Amino acid sequence: MKRKSLLVAIMGVLMIFSGSVMSFVTSFAKDVSDTKSGIEEIEVNYKKFKELMESFNGERELIYNDVINDLYIENVAGKYGFWKDVHKYNEFLELYNKSVDVSQQVQLFDLKNYDYLDFNDDGKYMGK
Numbered sequence: 001m002k003r004k005s006l007l008v009a010i011m012g013v014l015m016i017f018s019g020s021v022m023s024f025v026t027s028f029a030k031d032v033s034d035t036k037s038g039i040e041e042i043e044v045n046y047k048k049f050k051e052l053m054e055s056f057n058g059e060r061e062l063i064y065n066d067v068i069n070d071l072y073i074e075n076v077a078g079k080y081g082f083w084k085d086v087h088k089y090n091e092f093l094e095l096y097n098k099s100v101d102v103s104q105q106v107q108l109f110d111l112k113n114y115d116y117l118d119f120n121d122d123g124k125y126m127g128k
Contacts, residue, residue, distance in 0.1 A: 090108045093108050094108065
C-alpha cells in the first residue's frame with residue numbers, strides 16, 4: 001500500500017511538473033508570436049510615420065525660412081517696406097474689388113488691428 005501511495009504521489013508531482021512546463025512553453029510561444037506581430041506593426045507604422053515626419057520637416061523649414069526668419073530684427077529693417085506693402089496690397093485690392101462683380105472680389109488681408117503680421121494669432125510680435 002505504501003508503495004502504491006508513493007507511486008501515486010510521484011505521478012502527481014510529475015503531472016504537476018509537466019503541466020507547469022507545458023504552461024510555460026505555451027505562454028512563451030504566445031509571447032514570441034505577440035512580439036513578432038507587434039514588431040511587424042511597428043515597422044508598417046514607422047514607414048508611414050517617417051513619411052509624415054519628412055513632410056512635416058519640409059513644411060517646418062519652409063515656414064522657418066519664409067516667415068519666421070524674415071521677422072528677426074536683423075532682417076526687419078531690410079524688409080520693412082515689404083511688410084508695410086501689406087497695407088498697399090489691401091488698398092490695391094479695394095480698388096480692384098470696386099471694379100468687379102461680387103463673385104470675383106478678393107478678400108483683403110486681415111491685420112486684426114496690428115501694425116505687424118500675426119502669423120500664429122497670439123497677439124504678440126514674433127521676432128528675435
